[in-house]
Amino acid sequence: MTTLFDPITVGDMQLSSRIAMAPLTRNRSPKAVPNDLNVTYYEQRASAGLLITEGTPITQQGQGYADVPGLYKKESLDGWKRVTDAVHKAGGKIVTQIWHVGRISHTSLQPDNGQPVAPSPITAKTKTYLIDAEGHGSFAETSEPRALTLDEIPGILEDYRLAARAAIDAGFDGVEIHAANGYLIDQFLRSSSNQRTDAYGGSIENRARLAIEVAETVAKEIGGGRTGIRISPVTPANDVSDPDPQPLFTYLVEKLAPLDLAFIHVIEGATGGPRDNVPFDWDALREAYRAKGGKAAWMVNNGYDRAMALDAIASGKADMVAFGRAFIANPDLVARLKQDAPLNQGNRDTYYGGGAPGYTDYPTLG
Incomplete structure (x- = not known):
């Protein structure tokens, strides 16, 4: 019987177990550049079958939170190379989550203090995280x-292509396309945030168009075996919703099936809820x-404990389980x-921003 701790081949990657570390935004990369602290953090967790980094913006326009690392300037890529080298030296595998936040941003984070972009000009009823000049x-x-x-959408696709290539050049084993949690791709998918009347709005086929085109673009650039995608069909995160998500996401995964992706990462339920x-x-x-021939590893996430994870793998309902917090x-x-x-309990007060406390100082069994 297959277990959670058995090795698995995921696309082009040979993984030591079926346990993934889910993306976790921690806001500890000032100026969007990975630093020594980030190197230590990922190196400490390299025993995961697969590390998926925190969301990593593909451009400054795609940035929505302060002090998250990017993929769009040399200093950031040099910092990521140090991370990937450390993880590989420790025997791990690591992919980066490529991210465009869309409307979940603030003018102070955008190029020339411009407006964030979205499928439609609808402000999200949610918040982002900023750091002031004093570091608060x-x-x-x-x-x-x-x-x-x-006519801007081809440029967005090109930004994804360039970011995926930059990630591979920085030593990542692959990328995860962030199409979940109410960010740009998910904003196009959901009818609450997408009220367009052109080829990217209205019908299920039109609203799923951007997600499919991004996946096709990235897979063509770096290979499907190094490309994953994360979806969250029913999460209300960042003020998105859809009255009938089952046919929408069924259509999406059916269209992803021919791309020979490495993994499909599915958030079941409300993210973190x-x-x-x-x-x-x-x-x-x-x-x-x-049924459409999709062979990617099916990765599940959200509220899994040990017993649930063991059962998901043993029953064949999942090929991998991602753990976040x-x-x-x-x-x-x-x-x-x-x-x-026993598991250590996390300190929520140190989840976002700060230094080593609550980031790299948690004890191990040793």
Whole structure:
């Protein structure tokens, strides 16, 4: 019987276990440049079967939070190269989550203090994280966005292509396209945030167009075996919703099936919240993907504990399980799960911003 701790081949990657570290924004990379602290943080967690980095903006326009690392300038890529070298030296595999936040941003983070972009000019009822000149972090309302014009979308696709190539050049084993949690691609998918009347709005086929084109663009540039995608069909995160998510996301995964992607990363339920917030048939979604010939590893996420993860793999409902907050406080989470050892509890006050406390100082079993 297959277990959570067995090795697995995911696309072009040979992984030591079926445990992934989910992307976790920590706001500890001033000027969008990975630093010594970030190197230590990822190196400490290299025993995960797969590390997925925090969301990493593909351009400054794609940046929505202060002090998150980027992929769009040399200093950032040099910093990431130090991270990937350290993880590989420790025997790990690492992909970066390529990210465009869309409307979840603030004018102070945008080029020339401009408006964030979105499918439609609808302000999200949520907050972003800013750091002032004295280094103090706080949450602030997102700024009013402007709608992307039709002739701007090819440029967005090119930004994704360049970021994916930059990630591979910086030593990453692959990328995860962030199409979840109410950011740009998800904003196009959901009817609450997408009120366009052109080829990218209205029907399911039109609203899914950007997600499919980004996946096609990235897979063509770096290979499907190094490309994953993250989706969150029913999360209300960042003020998105859709009245009928099952056919929308079924259509999306069916269109992703021919691309021979490495993995599909599915957030089940409300991100970081209840798993049953909206009725949704997760088995049917996976089976729809498989029925169209999709072979990517099916990675599940959201509220999984040890028993749930063991069952998901043993039952065949998933090929991998991603853990988020548990990895914050337990750099040796794989060993703890394998031994059924107690888990450290995370300090929420240090999740966002700051230095080593609450970031690289959690104890291991040793």
